[in-house]
Amino acid sequence: MRLRPAQGQCPELAVFEYDEVRDARLFEPVAAAVEELAPGIEVVRPGLVVVAAQGPVRYYKSAEQAAERLVDHVAVRAGVEAQVGFADGLFAATLAAHRGLIVPPGGAAEFLAPLGIHELDQPAEHREDRTELVDLLRRLGLRTLGAFASIPERDVATRFGRAAVPAHRLAAGLEERPRSRRRPPPELSVTRHLDPPIDRVDAAAFAAKSLAERLHTGLADRGLACTRLGIRATTENGEELHRVWRCADPLTPQGIADRVRWQLDGWLTRVRLTSGIHQLRLDPEEVVDATALQLGLWPGAGQDQGEAAERAARAMVHVQGLLGPDAVLTPVLGGGRGPVERVRLVPWGDERTPAADPDQPWPGQLPAPSPATVFAEPEPVALLDESGADVVVTGYAELVVQPHRIVHAGRARQVVAWSGPWPVDERWWDEETAMRGARLQVLGTAPDGEELAFLLIRAGGKWAVEGVYD
Amino acid sequence: MSRSATATLTALGVGAAGELTTALARTLPVRGELAELLPWGGLRRGSTVSVRGSTSLLLALLAAATAEGCWAAVVGLPRCGALAAAELGVAVHRLALVPRPGRGQSEVEKTVAALLDGFDLVAVATSVTRATSRKLIARARHRKAVLLPFAVPWPGADVELTATPGPWTGLNAGHGVLSTRTVTVRATGRGAAARPRQARVPLPGAGDAPTRRPTLIPLPAPAPASARSPAEAV
Incomplete structure (x- = not known):
């Protein structure tokens, strides 16, 4: 429902922005209440928790009894109303829970068949690709899950692409992926001792990020990605906390970090802990082969479509698996004055945004051509006048004397031509990052006649090489 | 190809004929002066072309193919300058840099x-052992990619391009800006490339980047330091 009609029906309505952290925090008591009755819960997202039904159903004699107990218990403990549904598989069970139904074992396909095709696109999952697929299917006249499921899987794959295959499996009442998941070896778990123990949310977020990177790197080295993540925390007084998160898509480092942060947030603010958390451990409880799913992980990573882009993307992900995520960089051109600052090197898979707006005017920007070799950390160099003294640039960005000799990497060259200085006076309003200096193009000739053009920058009273035109 | 077969391909969603031909093109394009140096009139897929002497030459070799x-x-x-690459015509959004390809030979x-x-094109500026270089040449041939060893000895390359940069134009004592220079490139090699060839390539070339030339204001002749106002030097 849109906001205006909703307010029309309920004028007292208060509207909040979507905030996963808040949702996770508020959901923690519900998850905790369910866990008291049914051990081994998995949180799919804030608001949805799955439990293997076998245990509770047997204990409470019937599915109806178990559902009633769960609803009661959540209401007492967390003060909210819960809905419970039973079915084979996560997707069918979620839809059953929306309707408060108990679907008998083996009846998932039959239960799903008459439901609308829009059920494939659960708004809470925020999946753009699903929205597009559902829209397409509806326009093609496939209005129910049953109609979609009746198409052979091979035809779905050829007509709608690989992304549609999991959706097709869901519509047919199957699990999203075939059951080929393997139990990961225990050494893939990562543990971190936190000293001092954390008791604040911001510290938790920081710890989550570094731990998530480590877990992901370890998995990527083996070509794996995690679909079920176990988070285990131990407090100083020995309290053990454990929660499993389950995901439809393999988790990216950011995805892992988010879930750890949400979970820690929930524990720190909602559960009465007697002391801070001093040990944190992440277990990949279920992993899938990363390569098959890799391209889907970062939609929109490259603007290019097509087979060549796909092959290149796969190769880059492979290299990232070998050397780490920062090993493969793609340049993004942006605004700025020097050749170094105009290029931002983005690890493959990250968002390709320039560091500075290239469309702004950049007075003092160096004209093309740019040096083919650039030094991200400028290398010291000596630029000397005829008497052997340092060449100084005045506050008016003028050279006081003519440069005569340039000594770089132990090699002296005679300066035959130069130009500039191009003054640089950046961010003078900010003491930390302010930068005042001047750039100079210098052409030097070695005794053997070899000519080399340098781009020099002077800052803090010292010359340095920023680039070589080779 | 018969008419009905074409129709079936279209129905299957196979792209236009142009797409098919580029996918199967045996030779990747390079710009005019460089094409004359290579026995195949471009970079033949599966070949190894070693480059020495100029980073600009390497980037210029990548330009036309990435643009297509x-x-x-x-x-x-x-230290590869991505901005220079873009100015030489490389489509940088199809350029990947792997600055540190691991520690040991096996990782590289x-x-x-x-x-x-x-x-399609892989330039390597890390020196490797003779055995590794042979393996990679074979790999490139098998995968129909072009291997471009840069500034490292690489025995077994099909063609070796050696650049000798000439003098720069545009820069004078105290004014002007670097504009271009003529690089003499010498090609030697095996088989079809056995006859040595030589070409003079302007880098950057005339048609490379839309160069923005600032208005040039000649600097006043340098005066003794004492005559300057005591503004803070940088």
Whole structure:
């Protein structure tokens, strides 16, 4: 429902922005209440928790009894109303829970068949690709899950692409992926001792990020990605906390970090802990082969479509698996004055945004051509006048004397031509990052006649090489 | 191809004929002066072309192919200037840099091999052993990629391009800006490339980047330091 009609029906309505952290925090008591009755819960997202039904159903004699107990218990403990549904598989069970139904074992396909095709696109999952697929299917006249499921899987794959295959499996009442998941070896778990123990949310977020990177790197080295993540925390007084998160898509480092942060947030603010958390451990409880799913992980990573882009993307992900995520960089051109600052090197898979707006005017920007070799950390160099003294640039960005000799990497060259200085006076309003200096193009000739053009920058009273035109 | 077969391909969603031909093109394009140097009139897929003497020459070799949709990777060249690449005509959004391809020989070999699987052009500026270089040449031939060893000895290359940069134009004592220079490139090699060729290539070339020339204001002749106002020097 849109906001205006909703307010029309309920004028007292208060509207909040979507905030996963808040949702996770508020959901923690519900998850905790369910866990008291049914051990081994998995949180799919804030608001949805799955439990293997076998245990509770047997204990409470019937599915109806178990559902009633769960609803009661959540209401007492967390003060909210819960809905419970039973079915084979996560997707069918979620839809059953929306309707408060108990679907008998083996009846998932039959239960799903008459439901609308829009059920494939659960708004809470925020999946753009699903929205597009559902829209397409509806326009093609496939209005129910049953109609979609009746198409052979091979035809779905050829007509709608690989992304549609999991959706097709869901519509047919199957699990999203075939059951080929393997139990990961225990050494893939990562543990971190936190000293001092954390008791604040911001510290938790920081710890989550570094731990998530480590877990992901370890998995990527083996070509794996995690679909079920176990988070285990131990407090100083020995309290053990454990929660499993389950995901439809393999988790990216950011995805892992988010879930750890949400979970820690929930524990720190909602559960009465007697002391801070001093040990944190992440277990990949279920992993899938990363390569098959890799391209889907970062939609929109490259603007290019097509087979060549796909092959290149796969190769880059492979290299990232070998050397780490920062090993493969793609340049993004942006605004700025020097050749170094105009290029931002983005690890493959990250968002390709320039560091500075290239469309702004950049007075003092160096004209093309740019040096083919650039030094991200400028290398010291000596630029000397005829008497052997340092060449100084005045506050008016003028050279006081003519440069005569340039000594770089132990090699002296005679300066035959130069130009500039191009003054640089950046961010003078900010003491930390302010930068005042001047750039100079210098052409030097070695005794053997070899000519080399340098781009020099002077800052803090010292010359340095920023680039070589080779 | 018969009419009905064409119709079926279209129905299957296979792209236009142009797409098919580029996918199967045996030779990747390079700009005019460089094409004359190469026995195949371009970079033949599966070949190894070693480059020495000029980073600009390497980037210029990547330019035309990436502009037409090929992907290029540059390995072991942490100081590769992406801005210069863009000015020479490289489509930088199809350029990947792997500045540090691992520590040992085996890691370098694995990295380059993985890149040869997916990229059309792979430039390598890390020195490798004779055995590794042979393996990578074979890999490039097998995967129909072009291997471009840069500034490292690489026995077994099909063609070796050696650049000798000439004098720069545009820069004078105290004024002007660097504009262009003529690089003499000498090609030697085996087989079809056995006859040595030589060409003079302007780098950057006239048609490369839309160069923005600032209005040039000649600087006043330098005066003794004492005559300057005491403004803070930088």
